[in-house]
Amino acid sequence: KAGVTQTPRYLIKTRGQQVTLSCSPISGHRSVSWYQQTPGQGLQFLFEYFSETQRNKGNFPGRFSGRQFSNSRSEMNVSTLELGDSALYLCASKGTHYGYTFGSGTRLTVV
């Protein structure tokens, strides 16, 4: 079956702009989580969505938001971009068991 698809793979934005990243989970998976990976902070949990509802949220400012659609696809949005938002953003899809399958990520560069 198809894996987790994240688009776009690479993105360059300017400070102050906003950005939307997309994640399509494995078919049938209803849980989508987002993680930010930076050299300084490592892998940090952003939020999790399950059946269109945010179920859990990490310790990030309100500029980071997300949503999930009825087909389980998820988007995350970052508003008023800062240089420190440059990171690899990874999406994870989870089914009924406790395994997480990750996508290839979106590498965001803020200039």
Add this chain to the structure above:
Amino acid sequence: AQKVTQAQTEISVVEKEDVTLDCVYETRDTTYYLFWYKQPPSGELVFLIRRNSFDEQNEISGRYSWNFQKSTSSFNFTITASQVVDSAVYFCALRGGLQTGANNLFFGTGTRLTVIP
């Protein structure tokens, strides 16, 4: 609080050597799950193994083996007869949350493994 410590930042070995990656975790949950992921240069996190806190049986999968010891809160990963393709960053992760509600993955800082041909 949930915490995962991977004390080894970087390890270099010569091809065919065995290598063990250490992982120590902290959690107040009595039911939790431990994971290992591999991250090649492409960036994707590749799932290697998941263990639950009630199953301390060691596992072997080909050249990979895992040693889970609750008494020392460790979940170490050994690669036998390493190969160049094993070069990557390896992450240990913890998912607890049934008692604390923190049901997301907490990652260690990763160990960069370089296998020299």
